[in-house]
Amino acid sequence: xxxxxxxxxxxxxxxxxxxxxxQDLQAIQVAYLGKKxxxxxxxxxxxxxxxxxxPVIGELANNVRQAIQTTLQEKKQALELxxxxxxxxxxxxxxxxxxxxxxxxxxxxxxxxxxxxxxLFIGLGYEIKEGPEVETDYYNFEALNLPKGHPxxxxxxxxxxxxxxxxxxxxxxxxxxxxxxxxxxxPVRMICPGKVYRRDSDDATHSHQFTQxxxxxxxxxVRMSDLKGTxxxxxxxxxGKDREIRLRPxxxxxxxxxxxxxxxxxxxxxEGCSVCKKTGWIExxxxxxxxxxxxxxxxxxxxxxxxxxxxMGPDRIAMLKYGVxxxxxxxxSDVRFLKQFHQA
Ligand code: 2U9
Numbered sequence: 272x273x274x275x276x277x278x279x280x281x282x283x284x285x286x287x288x289x290x291x292x293x294q295d296l297q298a299i300q301v302a303y304l305g306k307k308x309x310x311x312x313x314x315x316x317x318x319x320x321x322x323x324x325x326p327v328i329g330e331l332a333n334n335v336r337q338a339i340q341t342t343l344q345e346k347k348q349a350l351e352l353x354x355x356x357x358x359x360x361x362x363x364x365x366x367x368x369x370x371x372x373x374x375x376x377x378x379x380x381x382x383x384x385x386x387x388x389x390x391l392f393i394g395l396g397y398e399i400k401e402g403p404e405v406e407t408d409y410y411n412f413e414a415l416n417l418p419k420g421h422p423x424x425x426x427x428x429x430x431x432x433x434x435x436x437x438x439x440x441x442x443x444x445x446x447x448x449x450x451x452x453x454x455x456x457x458p459v460r461m462i463c464p465g466k467v468y469r470r471d472s473d474d475a476t477h478s479h480q481f482t483q484x485x486x487x488x489x490x491x492x493v494r495m496s497d498l499k500g501t502x503x504x505x506x507x508x509x510x511g512k513d514r515e516i517r518l519r520p521x522x523x524x525x526x527x528x529x530x531x532x533x534x535x536x537x538x539x540x541x542e543g544c545s546v547c548k549k550t551g552w553i554e555x556x557x558x559x560x561x562x563x564x565x566x567x568x569x570x571x572x573x574x575x576x577x578x579x580x581x582x583m584g585p586d587r588i589a590m591l592k593y594g595v596x597x598x599x600x601x602x603x604s605d606v607r608f609l610k611q612f613h614q615a
Contacts, residue, residue, distance in 0.1 A: 491576060514535055558580065
């Protein structure tokens with residue numbers, strides 16, 4: 272029996288040393304140390320031994336088991352280390368290779384312009400309001416003093432969804448809705464940026480879709496001088512502290528009196544150049560005192576309340592500020608164009 276156990280040890284150690292993977296080690300472990308393994312089957316014959324022999328064989332069996340276990344453990348560690356080394360070799364990263372460029376997006380130029388204007392008006396206590404792009408004839412036209420058949424409707428031909436529903440041609444319905452919800456009692460100080468639509472043939476200066484940002488201030492005792500001060504602040508924030516403004520009489524159905532605002536040309540400082548068409552002035556926006564009829568339709572007493580409103584096109588402002596010569600560039604999503612303005 273002693274010889275048998277020694278032979279088992281020698282055989283197991285030899286096999287363990289020859290094994291070159293963890294699965295083989297596992298199999299050897301089961302074959303020699305397992306419940307049905309070689310050592311166990313030898314020990315089954317212990318019953319036949321004399322009482323003197325039993326402890327000797329028992330001790331030897333334990334030593335053999337121990338020796339196999341130690342060799343197994345050492346071999347297992349060695350194989351695991353070797354496997355890890357192969358893996359590290361295979362998965363090695365060459366940190367000297369050039370990295371893949373990360374493309375970082377940024378806001379659209381029109382979004383940046385709108386946010387710059389929003390910042391100014393938030394600072395003046397205005398709220399930012401948004402409204403539906405699909406509007407009713409009432410809010411898009413009627414409530415703004417453009418009744419059916421009014422000739423000024425021709426200037427704002429729209430895309431109709433039904434006889435009564437259309438894509439809004441300006442953001443003014445948002446103001447009409449906001450005023451209407453206040454029951455003619457509370458002051459309003461709001462700006463509304465957004466997309467608007469007009470049925471137009473697209474070219475370098477016309478787009479069937481463009482952006483607007485309009486403002487409205489209604490309260491008791493709002494005067495034209497308040498409008499002028501506000502617009503001057505806006506012009507200087509957007510185009511520089513050294514800009515002068517001038518107001519020219521104009522016409523809008525929803526304001527009376529109505530004006531258009533020009534800023535002094537930065538390129539020629541008023542001398543006259545191609546940007547300002549030799550006038551020294553560049554038209555930026557339209558504005559005026561809210562028409563009493565518009566106030567009344569929204570539920571305000573026009574004898575008690577007055578207000579000013581203004582409207583501008585971020586597209587036009589962006590074109591002037593950055594020398595963009597084709598409005599369609601804002602809507603055709605060529606990233607080579609758009610990414611030039613990510614720091615704007
Ligand atoms: C209400 C009352 C009055 C909004 C106004 C303008 C003048 C204006 C255009 C300039 C260029 C829009 O982007 S553009 O095409 N807008 O000139 N808009 S006053 O007046 C309002 C609006 C709502 C209830």
